[in-house]
Amino acid sequence: MNRTGRPRADEERPRERDGASPPGEAWICSVLATWEGDPSPAHRYVDGEGRVRELSRARLLDEVRDRARRLTACGTGPGSRVALLADDPGRFVPAFLGALWAGMIPVPLPPPPVLGRRDAWSEGLAAALPAARPDLVVAEEPALALIPGTPARHLSYESLEDVPPGTDVPRPAAYRPERTAYLQFSSGSTGRPRAVVATAGSVTANGLAIMRHGLAADPARDHGVSWLPLHHDMGLVGFVLAPLTVGVPVTLIATRLFVRDPGVWMRTLSDVRGTITGAPNFAYALATRRTDADRLARLDLSAAHTLLCGGEPVSPRTLRDFADAHRVAGLDPAALRPCYGLAESTLAVSLAPRGAAFRPDRVSWPRLRDHDRAEPGGDDEESVEIVGCGRPFPGHEARVVTESGLPGADREVGEIWVRGPSVCAGYVDGARDRPTPVAEDGWLRTGDRGYLVDGVIHPAGRLKDVLVVQGRNIDPQRVEWAAEAVDGVRPGGAVAFTRPGTDTEEVVV
Incomplete structure (x- = not known):
């Protein structure tokens, strides 16, 4: 290790342990190709009006191949970028997977917001499209007129379904770790938008790390539930791509339905006996505030063993309030599991261990504020609680680098650095033909402050927000x-x- 905190050229990278390396058999297209004629449940889509559509594995494969044929008939081929905007999961997911199947590069982008300023959305999209440089833009019909002009062809999902599909079914994109799978705009992007290049290797590695090591997921027992936006890495990777790597079925709810009725989240989890769900901190606060005890008493959340909380700082108070409010519905408080990650590492870096009681780290506020030391504190106004988010997945590493440029000891606060097979290839910003690497010598500088305790990551805010x-x-x-x-x-x-x-x-x- 040199004095900048970067590993020496001769420093050995961490060895990939069992299950952490990205085998081609778990590549999304490879998994889908095995589902011919399989009647097992795959996806359950709930649109913005509450209408439900259920797909078996075989039916999902049929729809994926159908979208691949229709997208190909639009003149796009392997390597073409296809921007996709949709709130309805039943439209977005088959199109995204169809583009992936055909070797295209899908680019998820946000649909128009249900609430908030549409001019801000339009400005963001106007900046993102030149960065992504798509060859085709597919959006829901009402949104087409709102999308800024680009050289790309614009098409509605309704029109895509009318495109003659042709007779040749594209072969599934072969697994190559370095292959660009899709472009993901980071939620933390500031200034000129940059899209993260997620590769087949990073997507497969992170999917397996989440599902096998983080969740110990079992397709015969588990069922995921999510309302998260599918243009965001937490919704896309956490509840579409990662579950597909091991075949866990999921229910995907249109985000706009959750915005209108936050109670649909827990009702659906109860109705389908869901075992895995997740959301940012604000959603747990909203669910607690917007649902009364009488309604909660009619729910059964006893099957849920994992409620992930990440994507933004995790408030211990929020999780305690949520656990207390939902205890009447049979929720096990130990199911609440803080997690840490970022788009540049595909999605997740670590999850708090399953079944462990939620116990935040209480540290001295003066020592943290004045000395960048997270030393244990007492139960008084001079202490603060910081949530631990578990250890990095096998085959992955995390370290904290202090302002001196050197790795910090336990409880020293600095920038969190991570490395491993989930780290993405780089950024594209429309101005370069080749991606700009996200990591130096394999280490990704996350821009997050935090500290380690016995290897457990404790995020403590963004460097730029301090x-x-x-x-x-x-x-x-x-x-x-x-x-x-x-x-x-x-x-x-x-x-x-x-x-x-x-x-x-x-x-x-």
């Missing part, structure tokens, strides 16, 4: 959570930032 006041590093999320604990302040209703003061920066809440 408030620096009088030489002290302050995580704005901790300030916001403290404000939200005050009576009358609604969860999610506080924001902390700095402004120039008379003598120094001042914190504004």
